[in-house]
Amino acid sequence: MTAGQTTGHIEHESGEKCEYLALSFSPLSAPIRSRWRNNGLSADFLGDYVTTFFSANGDVTDRPAHQKEIKHAVTYIANEFLENAMKYHERDVDIPIGIRLELTGSQITISASNGVGTEQSERYKAFVGRILSHDPGDLLLRQLEESAAGTAPVESGLGLLTMITDYGARLDWQFDGHPRYPGFLVVTTSAVLFPETDTGAAE
Amino acid sequence: MKAITGESYEIRMDDNHSTVFFKGALRLSGVADYLPILDLLKETLVNPTNPVVLDLKELDFLNSSGITMLSRFVIEARDQAGINLFFIASESIVWHARSLKNLQRLMPALVIHLT
Numbered sequence: 001m002t003a004g005q006t007t008g009h010i011e012h013e014s015g016e017k018c019e020y021l022a023l024s025f026s027p028l029s030a031p032i033r034s035r036w037r038n039n040g041l042s043a044d045f046l047g048d049y050v051t052t053f054f055s056a057n058g059d060v061t062d063r064p065a066h067q068k069e070i071k072h073a074v075t076y077i078a079n080e081f082l083e084n085a086m087k088y089h090e091r092d093v094d095i096p097i098g099i100r101l102e103l104t105g106s107q108i109t110i111s112a113s114n115g116v117g118t119e120q121s122e123r124y125k126a127f128v129g130r131i132l133s134h135d136p137g138d139l140l141l142r143q144l145e146e147s148a149a150g151t152a153p154v155e156s157g158l159g160l161l162t163m164i165t166d167y168g169a170r171l172d173w174q175f176d177g178h179p180r181y182p183g184f185l186v187v188t189t190s191a192v193l194f195p196e197t198d199t200g201a202a203e
Numbered sequence: 204m205k206a207i208t209g210e211s212y213e214i215r216m217d218d219n220h221s222t223v224f225f226k227g228a229l230r231l232s233g234v235a236d237y238l239p240i241l242d243l244l245k246e247t248l249v250n251p252t253n254p255v256v257l258d259l260k261e262l263d264f265l266n267s268s269g270i271t272m273l274s275r276f277v278i279e280a281r282d283q284a285g286i287n288l289f290f291i292a293s294e295s296i297v298w299h300a301r302s303l304k305n306l307q308r309l310m311p312a313l314v315i316h317l318t
Binding site: 037040072073076080083137140148158159167 | 228268
């Protein structure tokens with residue numbers, strides 16, 4: 001498998017400085033079974049990576065217990081994103097799977113992108129519509145009940161719902177046409193964590 | 204003692220079939236891969252004479268497919284009369300406090316001991 005890695009330092013339009021780490025995986029080179037283990041390795045890496053900034057950036061957080069919570073949240077979210085991307089990406093086109101960690105003084109963003117065909121894209125958009133129009137906690141319980149009864153439409157939605165209900169993440173989605181592959185889209189899903197105002201439901 | 208082990212995890216059930224111990228990180232790839240573990244858990248629900256205990260305090264990581272598997276077990280326990288279900292969890296493992304409460308919403312009688 002080939003994987004690229006980029007790190008850097010950019011400035012947002014708002015003028016807020018931003019550190020980032022980006023990994024990309026070629027979608028074609030290994031069967032899903034053999035690369036599944038890499039999801040965990042990459043997610044753990046992102047979780048560890050984010051801790052670098054705890055001491056360097058007092059804006060994020062300085063309490064050890066809170067740092068541990070953030071590290072786990074990043075690992076959990078990155079793992080779910082990578083699992084979904086590996087499961088649902090389109091194998092017939094050479095669109096990389098990407099995952100990116102971005103840190104500003106007030107928030108941490110984890111985003112993942114992968115290529116999909118129109119049909120998969122429509123299914124995903126329908127699920128996004130359900131998330132946006134329901135209470136995530138209620139939807140999660142319904143999804144768990146439906147899964148137990150064997151009537152759940154898609155399994156993957158559960159990971160996204162738990163990001164919201166258990167880790168207080170805000171999710172965003174972007175669907176872009178691909179310039180080289182007409183009929184295919186790049187789907188980017190982002191989860192934004194707000195360490196200073198974490199409402200991650202640990203009450 | 205029955206056990207299921209993988210590269211990063213270990214699951215053991217005591218000889219009374221009443222307590223199941225989890226250890227490590229579980230990131231299996233979906234419902235089908237979790238079925239052997241779910242089947243093992245369901246053995247605790249056959250003629251239980253003792254409370255059923257899932258000892259999770261050494262389970263550092265569980266992906267959402269694993270949460271689905273646990274929820275399927277909890278729903279099965281809930282729907283069977285007379286099951287006393289206990290989870291032993293750890294305050295030092297972040298996901299325990301954050302995610303197990305969802306299972307308690309599925310089965311309000313589920314007792315979670317945070318150690």
